[in-house]
Amino acid sequence: MGLVKRGKVWWMYFNYQGKQVRKSSGTSDRKLADAIFSKIKVQMVEGQYFERATAASHTFIELMERYEKEHVERKLRHRGLKGYMANLRRFFGTYNLAEITPKVIVAYKNKRYEDGMAPATINRELANLKKAFNLAMREWEWCHQNPVSRVSMEKENNKRDRWLNSEEEVSLLAACAPWLHDLITFALNTGMRMGEILDLTWRGVDFNRRTVTVFRSKNGERRTIPVNQAVLTVLKNKAKVRSLATDRVFCSKAFTPIESGHLRRAFRLALSKAKIEDFHFHDLRHTFATTLVQSGIDLYKVQQLLGHKSPIMTQRYAHHYPESLRDGVEILDRRRDSSTKVAQSAGLEAGVNYVSG
Numbered sequence: 001m002g003l004v005k006r007g008k009v010w011w012m013y014f015n016y017q018g019k020q021v022r023k024s025s026g027t028s029d030r031k032l033a034d035a036i037f038s039k040i041k042v043q044m045v046e047g048q049y050f051e052r053a054t055a056a057s058h059t060f061i062e063l064m065e066r067y068e069k070e071h072v073e074r075k076l077r078h079r080g081l082k083g084y085m086a087n088l089r090r091f092f093g094t095y096n097l098a099e100i101t102p103k104v105i106v107a108y109k110n111k112r113y114e115d116g117m118a119p120a121t122i123n124r125e126l127a128n129l130k131k132a133f134n135l136a137m138r139e140w141e142w143c144h145q146n147p148v149s150r151v152s153m154e155k156e157n158n159k160r161d162r163w164l165n166s167e168e169e170v171s172l173l174a175a176c177a178p179w180l181h182d183l184i185t186f187a188l189n190t191g192m193r194m195g196e197i198l199d200l201t202w203r204g205v206d207f208n209r210r211t212v213t214v215f216r217s218k219n220g221e222r223r224t225i226p227v228n229q230a231v232l233t234v235l236k237n238k239a240k241v242r243s244l245a246t247d248r249v250f251c252s253k254a255f256t257p258i259e260s261g262h263l264r265r266a267f268r269l270a271l272s273k274a275k276i277e278d279f280h281f282h283d284l285r286h287t288f289a290t291t292l293v294q295s296g297i298d299l300y301k302v303q304q305l306l307g308h309k310s311p312i313m314t315q316r317y318a319h320h321y322p323e324s325l326r327d328g329v330e331i332l333d334r335r336r337d338s339s340t341k342v343a344q345s346a347g348l349e350a351g352v353n354y355v356s357g
Contacts, residue, residue, distance in 0.1 A: 003034070009025065009027065010025045010029075011025065012024075012025055012040065014040070025037065055096065055098035055142065055144070056096050056097070058097050058143070059095070059096050060088075060089075060092040060093060060094075060097065061089070063097060063142070064088065067128075068082070070135070071135065072085065083261075084124055085128060087125055091111060092108070097133075097142060101147050104147075105129070105147060106151060109154070112125070118156075123153050123154050130146060133147065133149075160280075160286065161316075162280075163287040163291070164188075164284075168276050169188065169287070171274040171275070171276065172184065172274045172276060175271075176270045179253075180266050180267065180270060182234045182238070185234055186231055186234055187285065189227070189228055189231045189288070190212065190225055190227060190231060190288065191285050191288035192212075192214065192285070193218060194260060195218075196214045198250060198263070200214070200248065200250065202239075202247050202249060205235055207232070207235070211224050211227060212235075213225075214307070217307050221309075223307040263281070289302055292305070299314050299315065299317065
């Protein structure tokens with residue numbers, strides 16, 4: 001066991017678990033090489049050296065390729081996940097798994113903020129990185145710890161309160177190409193998420209019951225949604241030109257899947273043409289919910305239509321319709337009126353008795 005200089009670099013020689021190991025220190029500085037060798041000896045004593053060596057033998061690119069094949073491609077919303085993976089590859093592409101530490105991950109977060117990304121986007125990317133490391137650790141045995149679990153997630157501000165008023169809705173639809181007009185009409189009248197709409201298949205459409213079914217929503221559950229006449233019209237028109245090449249309801253002219261990125265670009269152009277600012281595609285879902293609440297539909301029904309597991313998510317719309325609370329205070333008026341009538345009736349009866357006496 002010791003250090004040997006080969007050329008300009010110091011090499012470390014030692015035995016580990018009955019095998020001779022030869023490893024470069026990566027430096028020509030003897031003091032630094034001694035420090036690196038001392039750290040490895042500590043790791044061997046603690047039983048961590050082999051674990052780190054195993055992680056170092058796998059690259060981040062290998063991790064992403066296997067993660068994509070065995071996890072991402074099985075997801076309905078894999079297009080968005082692949083976008084997150086592309087950003088991760090650009091930053092971590094030259095690393096092996098042992099080199100990806102909490103410090104490096106924090107550097108990635110800082111870089112994404114410099115790129116102008118929102119906390120929610122950064123959190124989605126970190127969540128995918130964490131999932132990939134969990135698979136590598138628990139199922140593939142490529143590493144023995146998950147560095148992402150030691151990094152804090154970013155605080156998100158998802159409480160957007162933006163929806164289309166009736167004039168904006170008319171302007172937006174008028175600015176859309178026919179294919180986009182159908183998609184937006186569908187979103188405004190079902191409250192479905194972009195991924196749910198793009199993944200909708202004819203198997204999930206029931207013209208007799210007038211429903212559409214999301215077989216796997218964001219929370220992993222199946223959801224059946226009743227549809228109105230506006231949506232039925234869109235579906236019937238789509239059914240007239242459907243192709244056996246695909247089961248998707250919404251697809252391109254070539255009957256290929258519509259990419260979310262292409263949809264977002266077309267949506268932004270329509271917003272610009274309609275002169276509508278600060279509006280996202282997901283806000284169509286907010287518009288659906290807000291319109292229902294403002295029309296007096298109770299929050300429980302809105303919750304079921306949106307597919308929220310908890311009523312807390314739906315409570316954000318409660319302030320849009322204070323009139324729905326009015327019957328709660330008007331009952332006090334009815335109670336007082338009832339008490340007054342009883343008192344008047346009792347007084348009148350007493351007066352009659354007095355006269356007759």
